[in-house]
Amino acid sequence: MKAKEIVRTGGDAAQTIVLSHDKFFLDAVHGLIHGVPCTTMQTSGTSAGSYIELWDIAWEVKEGYLQDHMLLEEFAAGNATNAREMRTNMRPLLEKYIRYRFPNQMLEGKWLGDMLETIRDDPTHPFTPQYNELDDINQYTAPFHHDPNTVFVDSEVQTYAQRTLAIVGGC
Structure with missing residues (x-):
């Protein structure tokens, strides 16, 4: 599914959750969201299990x-x-x-x-x-x-x- 389609579909919903391993795709979706709150989160793991935490996507897509x-x-x-x-x-x-x-x-x-x-x-x-x-x-x-x-x-x-x-x- 394209980033624009997800944002359009999400516009009709009370809440939309987008999951992907592709940080650049998630950044594209995030960049298309305007006028509504958007929180980026990630799943992280430790030896005790996994948890969900805030994720700075702007930082994550910067490289080199x-x-x-x-x-x-x-x-x-x-x-x-x-x-x-x-x-x-x-x-x-x-x-x-x-x-x-x-x-x-x-x-x-x-x-x-x-x-x-x-x-x-x-x-x-x-x-x-x-x-x-x-x-x-x-x-x-x-x-x-x-x-x-x-x-x-x-x-x-x-x-x-x-x-x-x-x-x-x-x-």
């Missing part, structure tokens, strides 16, 4: 770059305390962003250091004004990628998360 961006935004805003995870999230986020902006110039397999070299060697590159900021973030995050036991300070990670978001947008 968007999910990483959302995590970093929450942390930078002070709404999350996962500094250990965020200290290794910034570089990959910047790499994905730069690859997306310059797909024919920044190829897969090139890391932030390689990208910085490309930017540094081309004075007309659009990221030349952000070069120093990118280099600072690269220098700060590099040790965390090479040694997960590198000591860090949560507030410093938060500052660099904010600086990363200022480059990719969202802060």
Whole structure:
């Protein structure tokens, strides 16, 4: 059944329950519902059994770059305390962003250091004004990628998360 058909049919009912394993289909149905309350829920399981809980479908359908961006935004805003995870999230986020902006110039397999070299060697590159900021973030995050036991300070990670978001947008 198509998402529009479910929403049309549900419009005539007092309550409609839609079950699916396809989160993208459920998101399509959810996106078509206007003017009436809609609660998204999921069934979860533990060793003791299963239960129904609220489900953030908007978060669930975000993958890759968007999910990483959302995590970093929450942390930078002070709404999350996962500094250990965020200290290794910034570089990959910047790499994905730069690859997306310059797909024919920044190829897969090139890391932030390689990208910085490309930017540094081309004075007309659009990221030349952000070069120093990118280099600072690269220098700060590099040790965390090479040694997960590198000591860090949560507030410093938060500052660099904010600086990363200022480059990719969202802060």
